Amino acid sequence: MSGTAYSHSRVGLFDQCPLAYRYRYLDGIADAFTTIEQHLGQVVHDVLEQAYAERSRGQAVDAGWLTAAFERLWHSPELATHRVVKRGVTPDEYRAQGLAMVGSFHDRVFAADDSETVYLERRFSLALDGAGSPVWAGVIDRLARLADGTLRLIDYKTGRSVPDPRTDRQLQSYALHVLAEQRVGQVELCYEGLRGGTSLTAPFPASQAGEVRGHLLARIAAIEAASSWPARPSILCNWCGFNPICPEAGGMKRLPRSRR
Ligand code: SF4
Structure with missing residues (x-):
């Protein structure tokens, strides 16, 4: 095997469409556009990163702080360049969705969250199997230490589906890095479903790493x-x-409004 860097999104794109994988990773072709959903996801992640960083500096962060941060980041100079695929939906409707997500997360999780932030938006890479092996890379949204000492590995999801941490490979693969880095025998995996307001957690012991x-x-x-x-x-x-x-790609129909 090569020493190429792989990631959850890279492997996922191969599963979704091998031709798209080839365009991006083998031919090095850049995407022709970004979507409003990508912008929404990035802004929500940035707001939560900044909110926890601000709290770690000892500053008070309330729902109004999160809303103001969202508005500031949403109205980026590139906003008009993001493609809105769903017909009849305006960028402002996505903005409203994002505001609802950060507001709900504040009330449901953030306001009472007394966990310690170990780090935020941390890039990592690890060799999977010795010298010259493929590298596994990713970005950890947040690593937190709970009051009882448990390390919680958190990933935010802004889409409609939230993965099951007992079976989904994304956070399990990130846990390989955390187990080695933090020298612990177990971490807790947590997907925060921001759209539906669900937190799914599962333990991940080192015995599952192999x-x-x-x-x-x-x-x-x-x-x-x-x-x-x-x-x-x-x-x-x-x-x-x-x-x-x-x-x-030709001939694909745009989503009818009733299926959004
Ligand atoms: S347009 Fe569709 S078929 Fe073509 S590369 Fe993209 S996902 Fe694959």
């Missing part, structure tokens, strides 16, 4: 063994940044 590592290595081996990258058209083509150059 199985996860083996799964990642097998997935990477399958990707590196690929000799063709077929298009896999779906409704997601409408959000794909390679849509303008993709011969398979």
Whole structure:
């Protein structure tokens, strides 16, 4: 295997559409556009990062602080360049969704959260299997230490579905790094579903690390063994940044309003 860096999003793109994977990672083609959903997700993540950083500096952070931070970050100079795919939905409706997410998170979690922030938005990479092995990379939204000493590895989700931390590989793979870095025998995985207001948690003991590592290595081996990258058209083509150059993307219908 090569020493190439892989990530949850890279492996996920191969599963979603091998041709899109080829465009981005093998041909080095940049996405033709970014979407309003990407902007929404980035702004919400930035607000929560800044809120916890401010609190760690001893400053008071209330719901109004989060709202003001969201408004400041939302109205970036690039706002008008983000593509709104869903017909009939305005950027302001996405702004309202984001405000609802950070407001709800404040009331449901942040206001009473007395955990210690270990770090925020931390990039990491680790060799999966010795010298020359593939590197696994990611960004940890927040690592927190709870009052009882438990380390909680947190990932924010702004989409409609929230992964099950007992089975989803993203945080499990991030836990490989935290277990080694913090020299602990277990971490708690937590997906914060910001849209629906759900917190899903599960313990991840070091005894599961080998199985996860083996799964990642097998997935990477399958990707590196690929000799063709077929298009896999779906409704997601409408959000794909390679849509303008993709011969398979034509004919996709935009979402009717009733299915949003
Ligand atoms: S437009 Fe659709 S088929 Fe084409 S690369 Fe993107 S996701 Fe794949």
